[in-house]
Amino acid sequence: MKKTASELNGVKEIARRANVSIGTVDRVMHNRKGVSDATRLKIEAIIKELNFQPNKMASLLATRKNMNFAVLIPAVSEETDYWSYPLNGINQAAAETNQFGVTVKPYFYALDSKESFNRVAEEMLKDEPHAVLLAPSFVEDSQVLAKRINELGLPLAFINSDLAGQDNLTYIGPDLYQSGRLAAQLVSFSLKPLDKVLIINISADLRNDHHLVRKEHGFKKFFEETRSATHISTLNISETKVCVVEEALTRTLNADNTIKAIFVTNSRVNIVAEILKKHRRNDLLVGYDFLEKNIDYLKSGQIKYLICQRPKEQGYLGIMALYKHLYNVSEVERFVYMPIDIITKENYQFYNG
Amino acid sequence: MKKTASELNGVKEIARRANVSIGTVDRVMHNRKGVSDATRLKIEAIIKELNFQPNKMASLLATRKNMNFAVLIPAVSEETDYWSYPLNGINQAAAETNQFGVTVKPYFYALDSKESFNRVAEEMLKDEPHAVLLAPSFVEDSQVLAKRINELGLPLAFINSDLAGQDNLTYIGPDLYQSGRLAAQLVSFSLKPLDKVLIINISADLRNDHHLVRKEHGFKKFFEETRSATHISTLNISETKVCVVEEALTRTLNADNTIKAIFVTNSRVNIVAEILKKHRRNDLLVGYDFLEKNIDYLKSGQIKYLICQRPKEQGYLGIMALYKHLYNVSEVERFVYMPIDIITKENYQFYNG
DNA sequence: CTGAAAGCGCTTACAG
DNA sequence: CTGAAAGCGCTTACAG
Structure with a gap:
């Protein structure tokens, strides 16, 4: 069944109106050279007038891209x-x-x-x-x-x-800075007046792990801005072995028994959780990432909050x-910042990672 | 450029192998009738053997669905x-x-x-x-x-x-029940030993709003299960006008000055926030939904947490x-439960709703 | 029950 | 610089 001239679709209709072949229309659509300015202009005008959008599926099919x-x-x-x-x-x-x-x-x-x-x-x-x-x-x-x-x-x-x-x-x-701020806010909601806070950075390559620095910075900034008197100290540990972390952590905690909250700036929070559990401590522990090990400690209550960024x-x-x-x-945005999710024992079941 | 027989694609290749026309292959693919059992079986076997998936774009294009x-x-x-x-x-x-x-x-x-x-x-x-x-x-x-x-x-x-x-x-x-539990957990993180909690249901049609009941149930269940001694009472308000809510709320709060946390079971939490602000109270207020009004009170600190379910x-x-x-x-799942998001002053900027 | 042909809307050599 | 034709892989009447 033939169509009347006026109801042609796509390139054909454009070709008809411009009095050229569909090949030429295609050339103009894709800015290929070898078209006289006159025809190019004419075709471009018609494309614009009709607000023509080429059919993607047909195009894909034809190119077998x-x-x-x-x-x-x-x-x-x-x-x-x-x-x-x-x-x-x-x-x-x-x-x-x-x-x-x-x-x-x-x-x-x-x-x-x-x-x-x-x-x-x-x-x-x-x-x-x-x-x-x-x-x-x-x-x-x-x-x-x-x-x-x-x-x-x-x-x-x-x-x-x-x-x-x-x-x-x-x-x-x-946005690492902001996730640090969020961790600080969560801690602040549970902190009692004289409680102290400990930040722990655990990384084999502390110097180059600028991630941790940005999170730590956000964390501290939050407390500064809220003019809180909360005392915050930082513990840097440059090895990821449990025994090394345990030694450093135990020393720090023994030196100051007013530390009640701990912020671990990456996913190694499970190491700290393991140690706290062993020592039967119940500090407010906040860390990062939806890992199996971390979820386990979330369930047992050792970790209170995990911050996740939809990996x-x-x-x-x-x-x-x-x-x-x-x-x-469509156009692609240059920066896409993920929402900063808070995961607890009561909502991890529905998180997809 | 002709292809050698062995490198035909899709229906053509199947037709060639089965020694039929592509029309018949199409009939079998779509379970249309009018094909002898013998040919049908033959074609089905080949489709299976080749693990043939028809080209969606070509199909869409041809059907102009x-x-x-x-x-x-x-x-x-x-x-x-x-x-x-x-x-x-x-x-x-x-x-x-x-x-x-x-x-x-x-x-x-x-x-x-x-x-x-x-x-x-x-x-x-x-x-x-x-x-x-x-x-x-x-x-x-x-x-x-x-x-x-x-x-x-x-x-x-x-x-x-x-x-x-x-x-x-x-x-x-x-999952409404679970979101109620989550609200309870958030409240519990900040609660001091003798603090009481108030649940507020605000709806013009309380009886039929089973949403609110399920959330309230989850909330209470959390405290039950954690064997908390926390006292929880419920205030039902069957009108959404601020003055009505204010009257009921004021009476309740005046009657018991140990109420320190309030859980509003829907997005009307901004009404409560407005009233608390007016009375210069700073209770721990938790509610629902990423609405402009609610975000405003999140920013001002009147609301501490909003629970959102990715509308x-x-x-x-x-x-x-x-x-x-x-x-x-692809197949569609019968039930898709949304993650339960926690929104605070420090992460609302990155939430997309 | 089956096949041959036209068509979906675009692209790609090829010829002139 | 331009057009006519074949083709992408599938679907749809139509004819037999």
């Missing part, structure tokens, strides 16, 4: 299953974009090894992806990598932590950002 | 902008599914009028939608409507509150569920 996205993130380790959550989100996005020809390939590096990071990055680049999702660790090495990716003209999305001065498409992750959603949104950019679905 | 989804939700009112959040989510989903031929049309009813609910429902049915997203109010009227929608064979998704015994595709919303995401997921079902994208 196939894109592979590389994902460079830490491997799930013995110590932490944190990275399984972003990976879940990434896989979900992969499943949803698969029908549009997207293939997602993850490359895992060891969180404690620069060598592994660089080796795996090389591997990834060799596979010539069309876009990269990166969780940057090792600031300098990540910067070098980001530069190379930029030079290749590939869209680059960061999750989990940002890298200043890079030409990346988007950053999707937490799964970060992964999901990271892939979707690349997809939306490359398939012209 | 156009679907209109009806959305029946309360209108945003003077009193509350709550329903603007689900609507945002719905609009976002509408934008994303639009390219697949989905049109979403919202129908708004007045939250306080059964008559309006039923009138607007009729309007909606007259437009003959292909699927319905419903936020049920007025239990009985909603049940009647749900039955009719079922009889029409239309997929039906509920958001915000469930309706028992209906043949709906999915329910996406909160925007409920709307978004509701539309996506209908879409996934009708376009065979």
Whole structure:
């Protein structure tokens, strides 16, 4: 059944009105060269007049576009299953974009090894992806990598932590300062007048872990601004072994028995929980991340609050950002800050990570 | 450029292997009748062997499927902008599914009028939608409507509150009992030994507002289970006017000056906040929902915690569920419980509603 | 019960 | 610089 001229759809209708072939319309739509200014202008005017949006599905079908996205993130380790959550989100996005020809390939590096990071990055680049999702660790090495990716003209999305001065498409992750403030507020709600607060930073590489510093800063700032007289001290521990943490922590707690609340600036809060439990203490303990170990202590009451920043959603949104950019679905925001979630014993069941 | 026989794609390859035409393959794929058992079996075997998934985009393009989804939700009112959040989510989903031929049309009813609910429902049915997203109010009227929608064979998704015994595709919303428990836990973290707690239910239709009952129940249960000696009383107020609430509240608070914490079981917590502010009280106040008025009192410190259940995401997921079902994208879960979010002065900025 | 052909709306060589 | 034709993978009448 033929259509009357006036009810043609899409490119055909435009071609009819402009008195050209659909091939030429296509050329103008995609700013390809080889079209006279006169026809180009004429066609552009008609496109504008009709507010024409090309049919994405037809276009995808005709191009049989196939894109592979590389994902460079830490491997799930013995110590932490944190990275399984972003990976879940990434896989979900992969499943949803698969029908549009997207293939997602993850490359895992060891969180404690620069060598592994660089080796795996090389591997990834060799596979010539069309876009990269990166969780940057090792600031300098990540910067070098980001530069190379930029030079290749590939869209680059960061999750989990940002890298200043890079030409990346988007950053999707937490606002660390504000999460520290939130932790402080939660502590403040339960604190009695003379209680003291202890901040604990646990990291094998304290100097380079600017994450912890930003959280600590937010935490302290909250108490400053509320003109609280609460005494706050900081304990830095540069090893992640339980016995080392235990020794340092015990010494500190024994020296001052008015410490009633403890803020651990990362997911290692479970180490502190284990120690407090052993010593039958019941301090107000606040830490980070929806890890199995941490949830266990949440259930037992040893940890009161966990602060989480939707790691799964970060992964999901990271892939979707690349997809939306490359398939012209919509504009992508340069900064996407995750909501800061508070998890307790009474709501962890419904949290998806 | 012709392909060699062995690298045909999709239906063509299957047709070639089965020695039939692609039309017949299509019939089998969609379980249409008019195919001999022999050919059907042969084709099904090949489909299985190849693990063949038809190309969605091609299929969509060929069918030029156009679907209109009806959305029946309360209108945003003077009193509350709550329903603007689900609507945002719905609009976002509408934008994303639009390219697949989905049109979403919202129908708004007045939250306080059964008559309006039923009138607007009729309007909606007259437009003959292909699927319905419903936020049920007025239990009985909603049940009647749900039955009719079922009889029409239309997929039906509920958001915000469930309706028992209906043949709906999915329910996406909160677990009210658990949110009450969470409120109790938050209160308990700040409570001193002899402090008393007041629960306030404010609703023009207290008897039918089973929402409030479930939250209250969860709240009390938490204290029971933790074998707390905390005294908890309930104040029911069947009018939503500030002066009425003020009178009842003032009387209660004057009668017992050991009340230090107040749990308002719905979004009307801002009314209580206003009154407490006027009386220069600083009780620990916990309530529901990310409304502008509530956020204002969160900022001023009058409200300590707001419990929210992602209204925007409920709307978004509701539309996506209908879409996934009708376009065979994936299975839809029968129950989707939202995470229970805790909002305070220090994290509301990053909450999207 | 089955096949051949036209079509969905866009893209891509190819020819001129 | 431009057009005609074939094709993406699936669906839909129509004919037999």
